[in-house]
Amino acid sequence: MSETELRKRQAQFTRELHGDEIGKKTGLSALMSKNNTAQKEAVQKYLKHWDGKTDKDAEERRLEDYNEATHSYYNVVTDFYEYGWGSSFHFSRFYQGESFAASIARHEHYLAYKAGIQKDDLVLDVGCGVGGPAREIARFTGCNVIGLNNNDYQIAKAKYYAKKFNLSDQMDFVKGDFMHMDFEENTFDRVYAIEATCHAPKLEGVYSEIYKVLKPGGTFAVYEWVMTDKYDENNAEHRKIAYEIELGDGIPKMFHVDVARKALKNCGFEVLVSEDLADNDDEIPWYYPLTGEWKYVQNLANLATFFRTSYLGRQFTTAMVTVMEKLGLAPEGSKEVTAALENAAVGLVAGGKSKLFTPMMLFVAKKPKEAEASPDTSKKATQ
Numbered sequence: 072m073s074e075t076e077l078r079k080r081q082a083q084f085t086r087e088l089h090g091d092e093i094g095k096k097t098g099l100s101a102l103m104s105k106n107n108t109a110q111k112e113a114v115q116k117y118l119k120h121w122d123g124k125t126d127k128d129a130e131e132r133r134l135e136d137y138n139e140a141t142h143s144y145y146n147v148v149t150d151f152y153e154y155g156w157g158s159s160f161h162f163s164r165f166y167q168g169e170s171f172a173a174s175i176a177r178h179e180h181y182l183a184y185k186a187g188i189q190k191d192d193l194v195l196d197v198g199c200g201v202g203g204p205a206r207e208i209a210r211f212t213g214c215n216v217i218g219l220n221n222n223d224y225q226i227a228k229a230k231y232y233a234k235k236f237n238l239s240d241q242m243d244f245v246k247g248d249f250m251h252m253d254f255e256e257n258t259f260d261r262v263y264a265i266e267a268t269c270h271a272p273k274l275e276g277v278y279s280e281i282y283k284v285l286k287p288g289g290t291f292a293v294y295e296w297v298m299t300d301k302y303d304e305n306n307a308e309h310r311k312i313a314y315e316i317e318l319g320d321g322i323p324k325m326f327h328v329d330v331a332r333k334a335l336k337n338c339g340f341e342v343l344v345s346e347d348l349a350d351n352d353d354e355i356p357w358y359y360p361l362t363g364e365w366k367y368v369q370n371l372a373n374l375a376t377f378f379r380t381s382y383l384g385r386q387f388t389t390a391m392v393t394v395m396e397k398l399g400l401a402p403e404g405s406k407e408v409t410a411a412l413e414n415a416a417v418g419l420v421a422g423g424k425s426k427l428f429t430p431m432m433l434f435v436a437k438k439p440k441e442a443e444a445s446p447d448t449s450k451k452a453t454q
């Protein structure tokens with residue numbers, strides 16, 4: 072199927088599944104207004120790739136169908152993410168006494184600072200979700216942001232929120248696959264990506280597109296999801312954790328940190344910063360909201376968030392969604408989605424505790440001033 076046909080079909084499917092009035096309802100109330108048949112199809116399209124098979128063929132199929140697989144994944148998890156986490160779909164570090172929202176915002180500010188984003192810069196947000204980070208970074212720096220996303224539902228939501236918070240003049244959200252960007256070469260002053268490029272079937276593919284659209288001398292800053300140096304692909308326990316993360320988070324293949332670093336270099340980037348922000352002595356670990364350990368809760372205002380993200384809260388949500396599905400209030404397949412998200416939570420905590428995985432491998436990379444726009448990565452080492 073051509074790129075244009077795929078886009079048309081995905082846009083039409085979004086209307087069927089979520090209706091025309093996207094934005095007003097969020098979380099579980101949005102879940103209650105889905106089209107039943109379309110939801111069943113979306114869940115099936117997502118889960119068909121994660122049927123327990125970890126052999127090379129199954130992996131190859133996931134990599135080939137990355138666009139539809141992630142589109143379907145975010146079609147069915149976005150309402151749960153907003154209900155449980157908010158409108159920034161990423162992790163962060165926590166300081167003692169810091170609220171959940173402050174920690175999420177600080178993580179975004181830090182990336183904007185490391186990318187060197189200035190007032191009036193034109194910035195690309197690769198894999199922008201429903202625009203939580205774009206809104207925060209636009210307010211923080213005064214820059215203009217274009218959010219790129221292949222999920223129509225999230226784009227409609229991001230546009231709705233930008234209008235609601237009077238930020239439409241500073242930002243726009245466009246549909247596109249980050250493996251094949253439609254922007255002109257040398258367009259953006261800065262590019263950032265937060266926990267999104269791990270959905271790529273090949274990191275060189277997305278990084279080379281970023282290199283192409285970035286102006287010479289511009290910087291790209293990313294929080295990458297990778298398996299760390301401790302990870303051994305041939306260790307069954309390690310592979311189980313990586314698979315749980317892939318399944319629960321709609322990722323075709325979790326790559327090793329070296330793959331990401333090499334991919335940046337192969338694309339022509341000069342890597343300025345390469346630091347795992349999770350590799351530290353923080354008293355409160357980044358994965359704490361998913362552990363259900365009350366001792367870490369920072370303040371009373373965070374109790375509701377903490378309950379929803381904790382093991383107990385997740386079981387409660389699953390039970391509630393099961394009843395809602397039985398009563399016909401939630402669409403069929405919603406229960407399966409909560410089960411897949413449970414896998415995500417378990418895999419992420421196991422990966423975090425063992426330090427086999429990090430969701431915050433910070434890379435800051437520069438496109439040299441004298442750079443050619445399109446790197447030829449075809450002759451370089453492959454992943």
Ligand SMILES: CC(C)=CCC[C@@H](C)[C@H]1CC[C@H]2C3=C(CC[C@]12C)[C@@]1(C)CC[C@H](O)C[C@@H]1CC3
Binds near residue numbers: 154
């Ligand atoms: C998928 C990628 C690359 C990034 C998303 C990171 C996080 C924002 C999500 C990873 C697992 C998600 C879960 C939830 C919210 C968003 C995540 C933390 C829930 C807490 C949402 C409410 C559900 O009932 C349980 C979910 C568990 C997993």
Ligand SMILES: C[S@@+](CC[C@H](N)C(=O)[O-])C[C@H]1O[C@@H](n2cnc3c(N)ncnc32)[C@H](O)[C@@H]1O
Binds near residue numbers: 138161225264
């Ligand atoms: C975990 S979310 C992070 C969203 C956002 N960066 C944030 O922090 O809130 C990953 C995002 O990447 C987007 N994405 C995944 N694959 C993509 C692709 N091939 N092209 C464009 N966007 C993609 C998803 O639709 C989703 O919005």
